[in-house]
Amino acid sequence: MTAKLPAPVTLTGRHIRLEPLERRHCGDLWATVGSDPEVWRWIPVHVPAAEADMGALLDARLAEAAAGESVYFAAVDLASGRAVGVTGYHDFSAENEYLEIGGTWYARSVWRTAVNTEAKLLLLTHAFEDLGMGRVFWKTDARNERSRNAILRLGARFEGVHRRHRLRPDGTWRDSAYFSMLTDEWPAAKSRLVERLSRG
Template sequence: MARRLGVDLTQSVSLADERVLLRPWTYRDLDALVEVGLDPQIWRNTVSRLENQADARRYIEWLLDEQTAGRLLSFAVVDRGRGELAGNSSLGNASAGDRRIEIGWTWLSGRAQGRGINTRVKSLLLEHCFESLGAQRVEFKTDAMNDRARGALEKIGAIPEGTLRSHTLMHDGRYRDTVYYSILESEWSETRERLRSLIEAGR
């Protein structure tokens, strides 16, 4: 019998290293989300954006509803050194039979950017996908115009696979071109070593 992806996106899990904690969202995070998440620069290349407390509450509600429906498992990213909310990253678009899953829906606060936190988040999630869930393929996608996100993915060794033109409607009315990336199970060992080197270098 063929192996299957061992994932249930309705079941919460926490992941951590010495600098970063990935844990389930709760409504208790609302004030912290308002404090760090209303910066418009965060949402410049995203489908949606947060502008006020009501938006922040709806965002948390959406994340929790998506988990209940088994479509998305989202993690509040916590900067353990500063003891503060730093962003979000999620697992979704899982295909158990294909052993395929996507890491995405990621954003980091301005204070968290440029400090190696994103690399640590990707390392924790990739390790979970390949070593705990049994994925054979992990996907990423991003706006073709988001040079920062594309650079971050290519830095960790994700392979660009192609561009879907006029693919996703953005909050500003623009239809973005979406670039797909992936890392395969056969590439994980090399990627893991690359991530360790980047983390040691603080990148």
């Protein structure tokens, strides 16, 4: 059976809500994420220096979505009601039953909290169980150990490194580490993620 392509949807958990990214999220994202150099260290964009730069970054994401290339979500913290990050689906194929989860960045205040774990649980559940995907994959800067370890903790498998994969904003070339999870690996990974969230 052919999978379905992702489309804007709202996914709600106990700690966060993933809702379709809109320009109205700009103020929250500038307030919660801002120009923190650690947040942007490995993201292949120019670091926003003002709220207008954050707006331009969101405009670029929204243009991708309008072109059917991506589906972006704002991660809204349910306790505060504020957007604390962005994530999305990319590089998808219904015929070949795969999609990428990426374009992810969060305010440092929610690092090592339930936010990323629950966001990935929501995105993976939707991808495998609602859209019928057979493979979900991630890529990250090969030097980004924090991201690589976070992906592995989801239950993904390391696939290898694409050398000289993309140009960084500073003009150097990035090697990208690739990871994936297959549909038959999802039930065990889901159980681990649910257990991790239940521990707080």
